[in-house]
Amino acid sequence: MAVKKEEIQKKVIDIVVERMEVTRDRVTPETRLIEDLGADSLDIAELVMEFEEAFDISIPDDEEGVRSVGDAVDFIVKQLEEAGE
Amino acid sequence: MSEGRRVVVTGLGIVSPMAPGGPDTWEGIKAGRMAIRRIQGFDTSGHKTKIAGEVDEFGIDRFMSNKDARRLDRYAQFALVSAGEALQDAGVEFEESEGVRAVKGGISAERVGVIFGTGVGGMKEFEEQTCRLVAKGPSRVSPFLIPKLMPNACAGNIAIYWGLKGVSFSASTACASGAHSIGLAADSIMSGRSDMVVTGGCEAPVTPVGVAGFENLGALSSRNEDPETASRPFDKERDGFVIAEGGAALVLEEYEHARNRGAGIYAEFMGYGFTSDAYHITAPDETGEGPARGIRLALEAGKVSVEDVGYLCAHGTSTPYNDKIETLAIKKAFGEEAARKIPVSSIKSMLGHSLGAAGAIEAAICCYAMRDGVIPPTMNYTTPDPECDLDYVPNAAREADLKVVLSTSLGFGGHNACIVLKRI
Structure with a gap:
């Protein structure tokens, strides 16, 4: 099954917009969760959980590569591709 | 201190x-x-x-x-x-x-x-x-x-x-x-x-x-x-x-x-009396001794006399036990005759019982009561109970010049807390 990156990106941005209560124009793949949106550790924990639930994946607690919205999208795409293989 | x-x-x-x-x-x-x-x-x-x-x-x-x-x-x-x-x-x-x-x-x-x-x-x-x-x-x-x-x-x-x-x-x-x-x-x-x-x-x-x-x-x-x-x-x-x-x-x-x-x-916050029934986790001690001591300690700490108390804002939950034993406790604390002269009411008749919030809501209401010179009523009072025989300010608020008020709170666990406030 091919993973559609655009769809995943849209869904990730939807979640970030809703949970962080920011306007959509503030959220692009380059947007950094902590530095640009002011997320704290609890926000990050909640976002990770939302991503896990939305995409039915598991994100390890020590996953440190996810800083921006784009990082999250790439991580999810990779996970889904591996799961599809 | x-x-x-x-x-x-x-x-x-x-x-x-x-x-x-x-x-x-x-x-x-x-x-x-x-x-x-x-x-x-x-x-x-x-x-x-x-x-x-x-x-x-x-x-x-x-x-x-x-x-x-x-x-x-x-x-x-x-x-x-x-x-x-x-x-x-x-x-x-x-x-x-x-x-x-x-x-x-x-x-x-x-x-x-x-x-x-x-x-x-x-x-x-x-x-x-x-x-x-x-x-x-x-x-x-x-x-x-x-x-x-x-x-x-x-x-x-x-x-x-x-x-x-x-x-x-x-x-x-x-x-x-x-x-x-x-x-x-x-x-x-x-x-x-x-x-x-x-x-x-x-x-x-x-x-x-x-x-x-x-x-x-x-x-x-x-x-x-x-x-x-x-x-x-x-x-x-x-x-x-x-x-x-x-x-x-x-x-x-x-x-x-x-x-x-x-x-x-x-x-002005005058003082409080904190006591414990040390009796049962939900039931009050039937002697009413715990809250009675709480009331006495509060009056003592606040240096106010029984005659000064113009209103007692009761815990008055509407359970058969609480109201009977609280009545008994008030009589023990003040003496029968003095207790009958003190207006006692429960605003829980209108607001219900909000547990940990109740004592604070009642303290705030006591402040308004003293400011305006109005004693809140006990609503829904229709049938007197021989075991509850005080002046409960039934069904209508009452005007009164209030100088000192007392509020009682009695919690599961046998925790009794009585506070005294005074208008200045």
Whole structure:
């Protein structure tokens, strides 16, 4: 099954917009969760959980590569591709 | 103790099922309006109990965004809103100068504390996340669960929001939590450790598990068909309390500090009596000795005589046991003859019983009562009970020149807390 990156990106941005209560124009793949949106550790924990639930994946607690919205999208795409293989 | 430090009430805030805010809640109580209704917050079809005192829109958005409010359980939202109203009512503003936060025209924020009570804490959040655990597994339990359910989240969030850096903790003594918090807050000021403390109590127990727990304990009224008459303290036909939610905050302040910044003063906090029944975890000691000692200790601490007491704001839950034993305790404390001369009423007849919030709501109402010279009524009083034979101010508010009032709170666990306030 091919993973559609655009769809995943849209869904990730939807979640970030809703949970962080920011306007959509503030959220692009380059947007950094902590530095640009002011997320704290609890926000990050909640976002990770939302991503896990939305995409039915598991994100390890020590996953440190996810800083921006784009990082999250790439991580999810990779996970889904591996799961599809 | 720093001898001579006096404590006054300079601000009030209430979140109640009656109306938004302290002034409108007081107006409703003076008019004898009922705030009990069929539960709207959840589906009660499986519950025996279908009535409660529920809070409608209470304006959390005046203080924080949705995103921030989602981090607080409903119970702590009540605390935050009532505390905000009380600080505004007290005319307290803050300023920062060279990194030091202080009350405008007053002391450093390091001398301002928060002592806030709750009987249970974040029950709603705990229930919702427990359901998620069962339905979806542990990995789906919210990271906000712990910071929302913890019973000190009320005090912690008030301190964080207002930048209050002095003493800060929560007291938990079931239905006496509010009164205990107020007494401890006054202590902190009298002893010289604080100059101002935001205190009070809050509770949001009208949840599926909360209501089921209390109904299975046999504590709740079964008058589902007539919600407005269900809470009937001291009446012979009473059959249990009506569970309710809410919160109230008082700004307590050292007298000279309040005067120097030109604050309005509702009342002086005179003293308290804290005792324990040391008897049973839910049932009161039938001798009434625990609350009677509490009342006597409060009068002694407040240096007021029995004749000075113009009104006793009773715990008066509307359970068969409480009202009978509280009546006995009042008679033991004052003596039969003197007790019959003191007006005693229960505002729970209108608001229901909001557990850890109740003592704080009642203390705030006592302040309004003294200011306006009006004693709140006990509504739904129709059939006298030979075992409850005091003046309960039945069914209509009464004008009276009130100088000293006493408020009693009696909690599961045998915790008794009585406080004395005086008009100055």
